[in-house]
Amino acid sequence: MKPQTSRWAKGVALIAALAVVASCGLPRPGPNKREIYAGSVQQKGDAFVVSVNDRVTRATAVAPALGFSESFKSAGTLGSDTIRPGDVLSLTIWENVDKPLLGPEGQVAAILEEVQVDGAGYIFVPYAGRIRAAGNTPEAIRRVIKGKLEDQTPDPQVEVRRAAGDGATVSVVGAVGAQGVYPIERPTRTLAAMLAKSGGVTIEPEIAQVTVLRQGSTGKVWFQDLYDNPRLDIALRGGDRILVEADTRAFTALGATGTQSRVTFESQNLSAIEAIAQVGGLNSAAADPKGVFVFRNEPGEIANQVLGRDDLIGAQRMVYVLDLTEPNGMFHARDFVVRDGDTLYVTEAPFTTWDKTISSITGSATSVSSLQTLGTGG
Template structure:
């Protein structure tokens, strides 16, 4: 009768137990591969997250910081060596022309010099061109040219920066890190900051820290580049007998199972089974082949990694096992907890039933 009552009861639980998870193995009723984590599995499963710039971005040559481009604006100051020059007034021998925009064909218009090609020249080269054209009408003119801001070569910077905006590429800001500094720097923790650079159809991402660890990633910028600075968006889920049930965002480039559990308060000391820490993951075929030691695997595979923290090297295995984006970490309850809950439920049921019988007998006596 007790066994019948036990089987009839639906026991409350925080999730599946070890046996129920193992029943989902390909060796039993399911389609998941159950894998115990060891040194070999760690080496096969801990595939580094590939982030970096493509050869197209890394091989781009450094731009001439003072090269004038279509859309830029330039300013001219012309000094003449005659009392009454072409541009100078009676009070001053110098004339300043500001905000001369380079048109769509690459020219600017300078009085008495006409249309002058500016695009592709440096300010020094443009100075010489204008001086030669004015020299035909005024003796030995002295010309000063400066390139001011314009949209000829600009970069858009958005996201977690001190000052988002559109910035011109000038000599001090021809590389990515210099441009980030010009925009006020990054305002989020550097260890979890991701930089995305969009150039035409190319969209590449890199860790901010890698820009400093690997100088070759500090790419040369191009006009029209769009740069996004954001917090790492990878997440994992923790469920079961832990300090909290949560969807957690990564706070570093590499996160191990031990660190992930620590972020939610660790294992619940009153409920958790330290031999039953499971990591559920969909693995690509190439990783699954290495983990399982099988070459007949095709397509993504469901893998359940098992961590036994009570094993002699269990804590080391968990410390070395890396969590990835989309992982689900589940900690089973200890069998004693399940048993105690079952007994408590049955005891409560029997007490209620006993009370009902007692009430019925009392009513019969009446």
């Protein structure tokens, strides 16, 4: 009777284990392929499930457009000698007399340091009065001062130098070597030159973005494009604010991948194959290479192109399917562009589910058998 009772107990344990598995389900990282396809519009779901091919990769290859508007690009380079309100001037005046107007007796040169141009654009010079400086060059100011002093001292010689004041400055902040406020001078009249003056970028150039704010207008450009396209190296204006920051775009990786997390982009354009590599590739012990999915809210115009329709309005839920086992699967994954906010999901291979089922049944049966053994005292 004992062997028969033992077989009966094992049978009960197996049935109990199957019941547990059937009722509770197996642990897994997300839906399987069958469940994803069941949620498609074709199956009365709410998402379009589309297999990726060459036509789909072309229709969805939308990269973020960065650049400056025509108002930024058409602004001419500032003349480095043009005086502006806030600039600081240094004046030296020589007089060929024993008793000069502007200096002590016996001193032929009078030096007026740090003469700042006021908000109205004027400076004050003793015996010459208020002189319009803003909009003029140092040479033009020199002639004006000389003309006003000639009636009071014979043949005065005047030198006017422009120092770096706050009349034409820009602020540079973010991921640069030295944040601060910098004057626009002859060597730093363009964006690239000013970035170099501030110590250059301190993040990877491939993901660096440069934003310029000017009087209510904003322009943004990739750092690398500044050097690839000379037209993007815009001329600066006083009051410009320059911000350097890393690309903030990211995608989420879930399922049978090397890691499951939110991942930032490492390049301007990121393909599906690069995104997979960036998260450590597919989990070789669990991933199904036929079940690589990209979930996205696609703009209506792109969704219409992908589906060959013209009646969709607004964002559409799209699920793009990549089969890496097909002859062109790797090429499609290489050409398919991942975008900001995408979710990359890799399903588990069928054998993984089977292995979990067997392990769950075996473990449950073993546990029940152990309890039975304890209950019968051996």
